[in-house]
Amino acid sequence: MPHSEQPDEDCGRDGGSVPEPPRSRAGISPKDPDPPERIESWDPVDDQMESAVRRQVQWNWHGRPSWGRKAVAVFPLVAVVLAVGLIVHTTVEAQGAIDQVQSVLGTGGATLLLSAPPQSSNGSSAGTGQTSDYRDVTFSQPSGTNQPIQGSTSLAVPPYVGWEANGSAGADNAFAVVNGGLLHVGVRRPTPDYRGWFLTTTGATPDTCAFQFSAASPPPVTVSTAGAVGELVMAVQTSNTVATGDINYVVVAENVYPGGQRSLVAGYSLGHLSHASEHILKRAPWAPGPLQVAIETNGENSLGVWVNGALFFSATDLHMGIVPPLEPYLEVQARQTAYTVSFSGYSSVCQSNIVVSNLPNGTVATLGQQSIAAQNGSAVFPGGMASPPVTGVLTLTVPGTTHPIRFDPHTYWPGDRLSFAPGT
Amino acid sequence: MSVDTDAPPTGPVGRIARDLDELRTESSVYDDLHVEARRVLDRNPEPRNLRDVAVALESMGYTTTGARALGFDSVFDLAVAVFDLAYLYYLPRAHVAPERRSSWRRFADDYLAGSWYGVPWIMAIVVLFVGRVALWSSLDSTPQVAAMVSLAFFLAAVLAGACSQMLARKGTFYFLQENYPLVRWTVTRFLVYSVAIALLAVAVTYTFYVVPYYGLHLGEVFAEFAVAIFAFLLSAAPLYMLRRFYTLALATGLALVVTLASARLFSGNATGMRHAQLLGLAVGSGAMVVIAASYLAVRSDTGSGDADSLTIVKPPELRVVLWQSAPYGVYGFAYFVMILVGPVVAGLAYGHTLGVNQFVYPSTFEGSFDLALLDLVILLGLVHASIERFGRRLVPLLKDQTLDGWGLARTALRREWAISVSTLAVISGVVAWALPGLLLYVLPSSITAAVRSPGGLMALEVASFGFALVPIGMLCSQYLFFLGRPRAPVIGALSGAIVSAVTTTVLVRNGDLAMGAWGLLAGTTAYAVITGLASYRVLAAGEESFYASF
Incomplete structure (x- = not known):
């Protein structure tokens, strides 16, 4: 700092009003009583001195620092301390990654980009979710400890923004945790009657959208109690429950019994606060295996259920009384057994087709068995909102390039809008 | 003093x-x-x-x-x-006979010297495509990491741009006086204050935007790259001030080698976030080379000499120096915002089209936009040569005029302005027109993939004309800086930045990112027109402007 180095005691205290005594270049003090010495002390060699010879510089600093000078002088220190404080505080408080954009990496540095559900950087993941928050949820990030939500009995599941856990089994006897790319929802201990636990959204999805659930095969029930049953439940419920107390919902469930029997049920339930009355629309024996379910309903008279790509149930003359907009429930139900089910994904699908945009003209896109030529920069893979997602390798054959671009295996849901970013 | x-x-x-x-x-x-x-x-x-x-x-x-x-x-x-x-x-001074060189030869020499400005960037591009890593760029980065590096570069560039301009103004002022103690005084203080401000800006961006929107891991990548890139850019500022273009090119070349080697050493097998973090360390290692070169250059150029025979140096008031050079800092800041804000706005619009509320690296747009930047590599030498020629001619022109002959001097200055600006404008236009086709013809198709995307060619052509206007504004700003008139360049650069940002925002709001290139063209047009008119007016005032600058 200018004011800390060799302050000149003779300078500046009087504001510079008194002329300073003359000093020669050679450093002779004017107070020298013998002028001839001054002259003799000046050596013309000084002016011819080699430039490499360095002379000492004496700094003549300003006088006593004013507040303004002090403020300017101290600014760098304050700024650095403030910066370090901000960074340390933010680093300690925040955690994890927020992937709002999903990228599918391809050869040559090419990528496909599409939006991903937001994830929180800290423990608070509750809040009003948007429909877009519930698109292509893949449970790729492990969850942290469930957090209580102020003014609610539900629990937040960080870092998943807009999702909350609750159910009749109670937090002491149930859990919802994400690890290994799966959402595990379970009841820890057997109960004499049906108890459940679910993960649902805090925001609603319009009834014009399809609700697509993906789950691993429900495990067998290991107890031999006659009345024991475990259920993998995929439900779509009115979002008015908090306001009205109505628990009206559409349900698709795979029931698993101790003897290994399984059945798949589609139906709806109507009720107020508790003990809803269930209306079974279709029941069918079922074999173990991953389950992919799409539900389309307007909540009143129309219901379509597709299982693993095939239509399982469809009707347009129902009287369900489920007031949209709706919320998905990823749920487990169990009686007289501990039971855990695992979901691999969920998506609120509001558009049909899969579209890859930003493609050079003439590009041919291949996904699964379909090859589509790009028109106006986009390749459109046809499909309905209830079509099952396609998991596989997408390739792009770009004109003028020798090798097609291959992207990593990925699950493409109906309604996905992917943007191609070329590499080199 | x-x-x-x-x-x-x-x-x-x-x-x-x-x-x-x-x-x-x-x-x-x-x-x-x-x-x-x-x-x-x-x-x-x-x-x-x-x-x-x-x-x-x-x-x-x-x-x-x-x-x-x-x-x-x-x-x-x-x-x-x-x-x-x-x-x-009295000691008669040794008479140094001026070197006899033709004006064209001298102009060519000045052009080559000025062109060294662009050499580091050309080297970086070549190394990037050979080694997949160059300075802060990596072709193996994920889009998320690319977004962080892009944001970090924008922040570092606008901050370093401001600091470099201030340093260049004051440092050159003392350097040309051969007042080396004050050159060192200026360099030291400007670097300290620049680093402090940059750290604060990085911390604020990290705390209030990056971490809340991208999470901690990407936030750390942002902070790491922002600091490393800023250190690299700022450490080059003294070399620009000392006009050590060759040293700068050499240091950058060495930094590229160090970055490449460090990237291979640190992050050879790492992937994803780990790769990015280790790459940031490599960038920092490269920056160290330029910092060392800069330090040695300052030390050798200002560490000794006749002026150090001064035994007492009274430094100026720091706050006055900062205040006086503030317009140049604003100019540097606005200049870089003007030319770099387009990709940032396009990235935000890109995120919007993807349904997310964050900046997403717009690789296709960047692929076209960045290629157009090569305009500047060709044209910056012309700016340097033109301003050097102006400096050489101005003093003799005014010195030889009699009191009743100022009209002739003013006419000569107007002619000088017209010839230089119109020559630069014509050459810029030709370069802007020819460059896109040339690049597509010369470069391998893998590098120009973005140009072949929808709208890519249009973006390249428009951005090429946009960047071609930058040297015109730059030359006119140099005239005004030469005569101590920074206000018009500041207004021009600020207007350019605002026009560029607003126009780009309006044009890309529907998701057509390629249209963002028109924003650059609008901004640089405003910049060139404002500085052009102001510089003509000042030069037309001839001797009044010249003597008023003292």
């Missing part, structure tokens, strides 16, 4: 001496005159007449009172005596 202390001796007024012969009888006064003769020569090594000596004496603080203390009626009388003694200490 004061060089010695200059106040004359004071004391009671004694007998009035009449001439030098009479003064010889008074040894003390006579000796004082020898001292003052040397001091006069120190101020003006070649006093041509009595007035020069009187001016020097007055600048040393002599008034009538001081002159009378030595026995003279007035300062002019004292000057007569001092002038008579000055020849004893």
Whole structure:
């Protein structure tokens, strides 16, 4: 700092009003009583001195620092301390990654980009979710400890923004945790009657959208109690429950019994606060295996259920009384057994087709068995909102390039809008 | 700064001496005159007449009172005596014959020197495509990491741009005076304050935007790259100030090698976030090379020399220096915002089209936009050569004019402006027109993949004309800086930045990112027009502008 180095005691205290005594270049003090010495002390060699010879510089600093000078002088220190404080505080408080954009990496540095559900950087993941928050949820990030939500009995599941856990089994006897790319929802201990636990959204999805659930095969029930049953439940419920107390919902469930029997049920339930009355629309024996379910309903008279790509149930003359907009429930139900089910994904699908945009003209896109030529920069893979997602390798054959671009295996849901970013 | 202390001796007024012969009888006064003769020569090594000596004496603080203390009626009388003694200490300066070079040869030399500005960037592009890593760019980065690096580069560039301009202005001011202690004083203080401000800006961006929107891991990548890139860019500023273009190119080349080697060493097998973090360390290692080169250059260019024979240096008020150079900082900041804000706005719009509320690296748009930047590599040398030519011609032009001949000087200056600006405009137009086709013809198709995406060619062509206007604004700004008129360039750059940002925002709001290139063209047009009109007006005022700049 200018004011800390060799302050000149003779300078500046009087504001510079008194002329300073003359000093020669050679450093002779004017107070020298013998002028001839001054002259003799000046050596013309000084002016011819080699430039490499360095002379000492004496700094003549300003006088006593004013507040303004002090403020300017101290600014760098304050700024650095403030910066370090901000960074340390933010680093300690925040955690994890927020992937709002999903990228599918391809050869040559090419990528496909599409939006991903937001994830929180800290423990608070509750809040009003948007429909877009519930698109292509893949449970790729492990969850942290469930957090209580102020003014609610539900629990937040960080870092998943807009999702909350609750159910009749109670937090002491149930859990919802994400690890290994799966959402595990379970009841820890057997109960004499049906108890459940679910993960649902805090925001609603319009009834014009399809609700697509993906789950691993429900495990067998290991107890031999006659009345024991475990259920993998995929439900779509009115979002008015908090306001009205109505628990009206559409349900698709795979029931698993101790003897290994399984059945798949589609139906709806109507009720107020508790003990809803269930209306079974279709029941069918079922074999173990991953389950992919799409539900389309307007909540009143129309219901379509597709299982693993095939239509399982469809009707347009129902009287369900489920007031949209709706919320998905990823749920487990169990009686007289501990039971855990695992979901691999969920998506609120509001558009049909899969579209890859930003493609050079003439590009041919291949996904699964379909090859589509790009028109106006986009390749459109046809499909309905209830079509099952396609998991596989997408390739792009770009004109003028020798090798097609291959992207990593990925699950493409109906309604996905992917943007191609070329590499080199 | 004061060089010695200059106040004359004071004391009671004694007998009035009449001439030098009479003064010889008074040894003390006579000796004082020898001292003052040397001091006069120190101020003006070649006093041509009595007035020069009187001016020097007055600048040393002599008034009538001081002159009378030595026995003279007035300062002019004292000057007569001092002038008579000055020849004893006069050292004729070695006459250096100016190198005879044709104006075209000199112009070509200046062009090549100015073109070294772009050499580091050309090297970086070549190394990027050969080694997949160059400075802060990596072709293996994920889009998320690319977004962080892109944001970090934008922040670092606008901050370093501001600091570099301020440093260049004040540092060059003292450097041309060969006042090396104050060059070092300026460089040190500007670097300290720049680093402090940059750290604060990085921390604020990290805390209030990056971490809340991208999470901690990406936030750390952002902070790491922002600091490393800023260090790299800022450390090059003293080299620009000292005009050590060759050193800069050499240091950048070495930094590229170090970055490449470090990237291979640190992050050879790492993937994803880990790869990015380790790459940031590699960038930091490369920056160290430029920092070292910069330090050595400053030390060697300002560490010794005749000016260090000054024994006492009184530094200026730092806050005054900062305030005076603030317009140049604003100019540097706005200039980089103007040319870099397009991709940032496009990235935000891209995120919007993907349904996310964050900046997403718009690789297709960047692929076209960044190729157009190569315009500047060709044209910056012309700016440098033109301003050097202007500097060489201005002083002789004004010096040779008689009092009644200023009209001719003004006409000559207007002609100089018209020839330089119109030549640059024509060449810029040709370059802008030819470059896209040339690049598509010369570069491998893998590099120009973005251009072949929908709208890519249009974005490249428009951005090419947008960047071609930048040198025109830059040359006109240099005219104004030369004459100490920073206000118009500041207004021009700020207007350019605002027009560029607003126009880009409006045009890409529907998701057509390629249209963002028009934003750059609109911004640089505003910049070139404002600085062009202002510089013409100032040059048309001829000698008034020149002498008012002192």
